[in-house]
Amino acid sequence: MKKFLYKTGLxxxxxxxxxxxxxxxxxxxxxTIKVGILHSLSGTMAISxxxxxxTMLMLIAEQNKKGGLLGKKLEPVVVxxxxxxxxxxxxARELITKEKVASIFGCWTSVSRKSVLPVIxxxxxxLFYPVQYEGEESSKNVFYTGAAPNQQAIPAIxxxxxxxxxxxxxxxxxxxxxxxxxxxxxxxYLKSKGVDAKDIMINYTPFGHSDWQxxxxxxxxxxxxxxxxxxxxxxxxxxxxxxYKELGNQGISAEDIPVIAFSVGEEELSGMxxxxxxxxxxxxxxxxxxxxxxxxxxxxxxxxxxxxxxxVTNDPMEAHYIGFNMWIKAVEKAGTTDSDxxxxxxxxxxxxxxTGGMAQMLPNHHLSKxxxxxxxxxxxxxxxxxxxxxxxxxDAWSDYLAESKPIIADWTAxxxxxxxxTTTKKCSGQNY
Amino acid sequence: xxxxxxxxxxxxxxxxxxxxxIGTSIxxxxxxxxxxxxxxxxxxxxxxxxxxxxxxxxAKFQNSRKILILQALVDGDLFEVRDSGQIVIAESKxxxxxxxxxxxxxxxxxxxxxxxxxxxxxxxxxSKIRSLVATLQLNSAAAEVxxxxxxxxxxxxxxxxxxxxxxxxxIEKDDDVLDALxxxxxxxxxxxxxxxxRLKGIETLKQKTSLKAVNRLQAIIxxxxxxxxxxxxAEIRKQANSALVKIQARLQVYAVAETVFFGLSLGAVLVLAxxxxxxxxxxxxxxxxxxxxxxxLGAYTTYVMQLLLPHHIGLSxxxxxxxxxxVSGIVGIGIERGIIRHLYGRPLETLLATxxxxxxxxQAVRSxxxxxxxxxxxxxxxxxxxxxxxxxxxxxxxxxxxVFCLLVFAFLLQILRRTRLGLEVRAVSQNRNMAKAMxxxxxxxxxxxxxxxxxxxxxxxxxxxxxxxxxxxxxQAYIVDSFMVVVFGGVGNLWGTLVAGFSLGIANKxxxxxxxxxxxxxxxxxxxxxxxxxxxxxxFPQKGRAAES
Numbered sequence: 001m002k003k004f005l006y007k008t009g010l011x012x013x014x015x016x017x018x019x020x021x022x023x024x025x026x027x028x029x030x031x032t033i034k035v036g037i038l039h040s041l042s043g044t045m046a047i048s049x050x051x052x053x054x055t056m057l058m059l060i061a062e063q064n065k066k067g068g069l070l071g072k073k074l075e076p077v078v079v080x081x082x083x084x085x086x087x088x089x090x091x092a093r094e095l096i097t098k099e100k101v102a103s104i105f106g107c108w109t110s111v112s113r114k115s116v117l118p119v120i121x122x123x124x125x126x127l128f129y130p131v132q133y134e135g136e137e138s139s140k141n142v143f144y145t146g147a148a149p150n151q152q153a154i155p156a157i158x159x160x161x162x163x164x165x166x167x168x169x170x171x172x173x174x175x176x177x178x179x180x181x182x183x184x185x186x187x188x189y190l191k192s193k194g195v196d197a198k199d200i201m202i203n204y205t206p207f208g209h210s211d212w213q214x215x216x217x218x219x220x221x222x223x224x225x226x227x228x229x230x231x232x233x234x235x236x237x238x239x240x241x242x243x244y245k246e247l248g249n250q251g252i253s254a255e256d257i258p259v260i261a262f263s264v265g266e267e268e269l270s271g272m273x274x275x276x277x278x279x280x281x282x283x284x285x286x287x288x289x290x291x292x293x294x295x296x297x298x299x300x301x302x303x304x305x306x307x308x309x310x311x312v313t314n315d316p317m318e319a320h321y322i323g324f325n326m327w328i329k330a331v332e333k334a335g336t337t338d339s340d341x342x343x344x345x346x347x348x349x350x351x352x353x354x355t356g357g358m359a360q361m362l363p364n365h366h367l368s369k370x371x372x373x374x375x376x377x378x379x380x381x382x383x384x385x386x387x388x389x390x391x392x393x394x395d396a397w398s399d400y401l402a403e404s405k406p407i408i409a410d411w412t413a414x415x416x417x418x419x420x421x422t423t424t425k426k427c428s429g430q431n432y
Numbered sequence: 433x434x435x436x437x438x439x440x441x442x443x444x445x446x447x448x449x450x451x452x453x454i455g456t457s458i459x460x461x462x463x464x465x466x467x468x469x470x471x472x473x474x475x476x477x478x479x480x481x482x483x484x485x486x487x488x489x490x491a492k493f494q495n496s497r498k499i500l501i502l503q504a505l506v507d508g509d510l511f512e513v514r515d516s517g518q519i520v521i522a523e524s525k526x527x528x529x530x531x532x533x534x535x536x537x538x539x540x541x542x543x544x545x546x547x548x549x550x551x552x553x554x555x556x557x558x559s560k561i562r563s564l565v566a567t568l569q570l571n572s573a574a575a576e577v578x579x580x581x582x583x584x585x586x587x588x589x590x591x592x593x594x595x596x597x598x599x600x601x602x603i604e605k606d607d608d609v610l611d612a613l614x615x616x617x618x619x620x621x622x623x624x625x626x627x628x629x630r631l632k633g634i635e636t637l638k639q640k641t642s643l644k645a646v647n648r649l650q651a652i653i654x655x656x657x658x659x660x661x662x663x664x665x666a667e668i669r670k671q672a673n674s675a676l677v678k679i680q681a682r683l684q685v686y687a688v689a690e691t692v693f694f695g696l697s698l699g700a701v702l703v704l705a706x707x708x709x710x711x712x713x714x715x716x717x718x719x720x721x722x723x724x725x726x727x728x729l730g731a732y733t734t735y736v737m738q739l740l741l742p743h744h745i746g747l748s749x750x751x752x753x754x755x756x757x758x759v760s761g762i763v764g765i766g767i768e769r770g771i772i773r774h775l776y777g778r779p780l781e782t783l784l785a786t787x788x789x790x791x792x793x794x795q796a797v798r799s800x801x802x803x804x805x806x807x808x809x810x811x812x813x814x815x816x817x818x819x820x821x822x823x824x825x826x827x828x829x830x831x832x833x834x835v836f837c838l839l840v841f842a843f844l845l846q847i848l849r850r851t852r853l854g855l856e857v858r859a860v861s862q863n864r865n866m867a868k869a870m871x872x873x874x875x876x877x878x879x880x881x882x883x884x885x886x887x888x889x890x891x892x893x894x895x896x897x898x899x900x901x902x903x904x905x906x907x908q909a910y911i912v913d914s915f916m917v918v919v920f921g922g923v924g925n926l927w928g929t930l931v932a933g934f935s936l937g938i939a940n941k942x943x944x945x946x947x948x949x950x951x952x953x954x955x956x957x958x959x960x961x962x963x964x965x966x967x968x969x970x971x972f973p974q975k976g977r978a979a980e981s
């Protein structure tokens with residue numbers, strides 16, 4: 001009953017919004033290139049996704065100042081899928097068929113991406129997905145500008161294992177596809193490195209879990225066995241704050257049992273009391289605290305755009321920044337916004353990262369990225385304690401899972417497949 | 433004769449060379465042996481290994497300020513002045529910082545926060561400093577400081593710290609400190625090659641209530657992967673086993689106590705969330721879907737109070753309680769007067785309308801405060817835990833919330849029993865027409881009751897702000913749980929809500945270790961569904977003719 005009400009209530013509000021967006025855009029439809037922005041502006045995910053919408057608006061405005069694209073102005077089309085997964089698919093369809101956008105920048109959670117996937121493939125659109133994710137996917141129509149597991153999770157484990165000498169592992173996550181797949185990969189990886197099954201503890205909690213007492217008590221017991229223990233956290237969103245608070249209250253400091261998180265960035269930290277978090281870690285491909293001229297300029301631009309000098313930047317924002325600029329380059333290279341031509345032109349495009357180095361779009365539609373590990377400081381920023389010497393190439397299909405080991409993704413001829421089995425020499429199509 | 437050098441000349445040259453050699457070696461000595469101030473100022477280097485060296489050197493000085501500096505560094509109070517590069521200890525004063533020079537304690541005065549830069553550490557340096565400080569504090573005059581130092585050193589023991597601790601054990605007088613030292617030494621005894629020392633170690637561990645002891649003993653009696661005992665000595669295994677059984681008997685008691693505490697504290701949160709609803713839904717019969725948003729408003733009130741009083745976090749939290757009651761109460765009265773009173777007796781429309789209100793309130797908060805979570809700082813007296821022993825520690829925030837929940841419950845009960853408003857509320861809820869006939873202004877009573885329920889929800893929001901996120905979705909996370917508790921406890925019965933909240937909390941926590949957090953929640957829900965099938969009116973159904981109709 002509640003769900004039904006939720007939907008009807010929201011869709012009335014939304015359709016009104018869409019109507020407004022539609023009428024305003026109809027006026028000058030001909031001489032612009034439309035860019036779809038598919039990020040939740042209401043509901044649970046609004047907390048993370050609203051920022052990305054603003055980032056896109058900033059990037060588009062900036063590009064228009066430089067004279068637009070192919071002599072035309074860019075026009076953002078913002079829709080609100082309201083943290084409602086099926087609505088993501090509907091909105092994506094609407095953006096492509098009704099608004100005729102040239103490309104879509106959007107989604108955050110893996111389930112929203114999975115929901116958009118069939119639509120975008122059917123209508124041959126282009127989606128730029130800016131968030132770190134679990135991998136095991138490569139679609140012809142999606143460009144993954146966030147990190148694959150080998151660009152975030154695996155280097156983080158290596159750091160803990162080699163530099164911190166961790167021997168016991170707690171894999172804690174929220175109960176949905178990203179943590180489950182990531183933990184499956186990590187468990188296989190740890191076992192391949194000789195970690196005993198009884199030194200690995202896996203724990204899942206519901207979305208928005210707020211009572212962490214027993215789980216933290218368990219972690220404490222698990223961590224007191226005389227071996228160095230660390231928590232690898234794929235806990236998502238809101239559940240993190242009570243988790244870290246409980247850790248602090250039960251007297252577990254980052255020096256005793258460090259927590260390394262894959263979903264906690266500057267944006268999430270800005271809503272937290274950071275006192276109990278100091279010293280805990282996160283692995284990303286970008287930190288706001290990285291001291292480069294490009295990054296300083298980006299932060300300045302962001303502050304000017306939002307008119308708020310306290311706003312932070314984060315990793316998915318950089319992903320959109322790189323993705324958007326790559327798309328611009330690809331359209332200029334192809335000379336058209338036609339989907340097939342742009343998809344072809346995208347592969348091999350290079351664009352500098354904000355933190356240094358050159359990101360490159362690989363044939364598997366993933367990026368090459370640097371990996372950074374930072375410790376949380378009291379001001380909510382990260383202090384980089386480790387980083388890779390070179391850029392790491394995103395790997396769509398994990399080499400540590402038996403079933404995906406022989407599979408590669410390569411969207412260039414002659415393979416042209418997102419799911420190609422190198423042993424059987426067969427492309428299994430869209431079978432993921 | 434050109435190169436003939438006489439002996440005296442040769443001698444002079446030799447002596448000169450010797451002097452110059454000594455001279456340079458003195459100069460070199462000075463280069464490596466920095467002064468105390470110079471060592472302090474080397475703490476600002478960015479490279480972590482160099483910083484680690486500077487810290488080690490600092491600890492070697494015989495200077496009374498070194499502990500102070502190291503402690504400030506690990507607490508994040510050590511800063512570098514941006515202009516002059518001086519190292520200072522800073523203390524936050526209103527919006528500015530009061531700074532004193534680290535090496536000699538001379539005050540400089542107040543500066544803006546932008547004028548100084550924090551000296552950063554990573555975990556490794558932090559734990560290094562902590563053990564350095566602990567070693568230095570081992571000879572402190574205060575017993576608690578020594579106890580803390582022993583505990584810190586015991587976390588990661590090495591040959592050197594073990595030696596220091598053994599030395600201390602010989603001269604230590606305080607019982608608690610001796611106890612802690614005994615544990616560390618007994619754990620080390622187990623690594624000895626001497627069988628008697630090992631047995632003595634086990635004997636000592638038997639008396640200790642310590643997780644480390646349990647794990648160490650467990651390791652002795654464990655088998656390896658081939659099914660063979662790791663420990664070859666049968667006698668030691670037997671002793672270790674009997675020691676373990678003894679400790680575990682105590683551990684069992686603490687484990688039960690811990691589960692009960694976890695359950696009660698979860699229950700307290702449920703009761704707090706549900707108790708306002710027990711009034712609006714239970715007593716008035718209004719299905720208020722915006723109840724969660726009343727809690728959210730309370731939590732945001734706490735945030736605003738904290739912004740108003742940024743330097744008195746504790747006080748702002750206490751003042752938030754009446755403030756949140758007022759804010760949520762007034763909004764509640766507004767909703768009742770504006771919407772709900774037109775819909776009495778039409779539950780479906782009320783449900784829809786209040787759900788709409790909840791969406792409006794959420795979006796309003798998003799527009800005013802941004803969709804991001806707001807950070808509400810926990811005061812120091814609510815952080816940390818009451819460490820009874822290694823197995824049982826009660827976290828302060830949960831303990832306070834438990835007490836707070838009982839206070840709110842008692843307060844509400846007194847209002848309903850002892851005040852005129854309470855009397856009128858009970859009269860109206862039992863028989864509206866009869867109450868009206870007796871001259872009770874039912875309209876006003878309805879508004880006041882709804883305001884009371886909403887206000888209590890606001891107060892619950894203050895408590896929630898201390899344990900969970902303050903964001904637009906706060907209310908949604910608790911609305912289902914609230915209805916669950918009220919329905920399970922019996923609609924219209926405050927005691928029912930209390931008992932239901934606590935029993936659901938404990939049931940959840942008993943199930944969690946076996947079933948996991950996800951399944952535990954599902955099991956509890958299934959249980960409630962079955963229970964409601966059997967007893968549709970909940971645990972404590974209302975009796976009497978009015979309730980039957």
